[in-house]
Each structure stands twice: as structure tokens, then as C-alpha cells.
Amino acid sequence: MTMQPKYRELLLDDDVRRWFENLKAKSVLTATVALRNLGHYCELTETTPSEILSKARANEKDFRYEFTDFVRKLEKEGKAGSYIARFKKVILSWLKFNDIRLQLTVNIARGKRNTNNR
Secondary structure, eight states: OOOOOGGGGGGGGGHHHHHHHHHHOOOHHHHHHHHHHHHHHHHHHHHHHHHHHHHHHHHHHHHHHHHHHHHHHHHHTOOOOOHHHHHHHHHHHHHTTTTOOOOOOOOOOTTTTOGOOO
């Protein structure tokens, strides 16, 4: 039996595939984790990678506010700051690859700590 990445269907999108392959050129592990995190973000927010780009291009302020609300929701659910911070990192990577230079200035509570340091 061969293990298949949960979010491999995202690679059917040429833009996602190019982003993934660009990351993979430097590190297969980083690329795989980033794809998984992007897929998980899309699942949690009921969106797609292309919708993320459309929203960010249409109104950066609204996109920032939506992302801030997402962070606050996860904090209220008791998610670790390090868990939340990975979404910020992957969204910024995805946007930057698509020439969207957006500041996500949202602070993440306990963003530098892992679950053992609470």
C-alpha cells in the first residue's frame, strides 16, 4: 500500500503545483508540510487556494481582518500558538509566490512556544 498525501488533489491546480515544486526544489519536507498546511487552512476556512488569492487581491484589508478573526478563533479554541503560526507562514508563502506582498500583522498569542511551554 502506498501512502498518498491527504491534500494531493491541490496539486491538480497548476499554480499550487508550481508553488509546491518551487518549495520542493529546496526541501521536499518543507514543500510537503506547506502543502498539508495550505490544504488544512482551506479545509478550516472552507476556501480554496485560488479563492485566497482572489480575496487578497480584491481587498487586502478585508483579507487581513478575516485572517485575524481566524487566528482569534483558534486561540479561543485553545490551539497552541505554534500551531496557529504555521498558517500565517504558509499563507504568506502562498501569497508571495503569487506576487501578493501583504502584511499579516496579526500577533499570535504564544506564537513562539510549543505545547510543552505553556
